[in-house]
Amino acid sequence: NAGVTQTPKFQVLKTGQSMTLQCAQDMNHNSMYWYRQDPGMGLRLIYYSASEGTTDKGEVPNGYNVSRLNKREFSLRLESAAPSQTSVYFCASSWTGVEQYFGPGTRLTVT
């Protein structure tokens, strides 16, 4: 089992460009999450999906959109990237809704 996979691992964007971060899990988990991690600030929840077909905003949703494509896949889209979105992005999944399993992360730089 691969667990949680994320693509790409690294990305550099110019201000105003768009991109989609992909996430897939093979653990048959119902809930999936997108976080960003910035130095000294811990993990901040962007969006989550409690189950297939539902999505909800987290703590910092502005500038992002998500799609729960099916039970396995949950994507995060930046429509018009800004330097403030430079961060490390993590996808996670969970069976219980509490104990979460993380992917390796995407390191995004917006210039």
Added chain:
Amino acid sequence: TQLLEQSPQFLSIQEGENLTVYCNSSSVFSSLQWYRQEPGEGPVLLVTVVTGGEVKKLKRLTFQFGDARKDSSLHITAAQPGDTGLYLCAGARSNYQLIWGAGTKLIIKP
């Protein structure tokens, strides 16, 4: 607003020493998790504590949940270089969302 305060933020000690890191809040949590994150990787779940006063051991790591379920501690005995990493605590207040601490960066020097 940081609802979970972790201390210390940074700790550098010699191999073989003992240490304790803390995770404190004014809020009550239904459960609390500890994760370890190594550079360039995602956090990895170490343990979940659920009951007030609960103590769990994972080899040389001892985790305790406060009686009031507002705080937790992680004690490492005889630290080893392999314990180096960022330790994160996360509290569950409702299904599907966790409140995260900012982390304790731990360096164990050989």
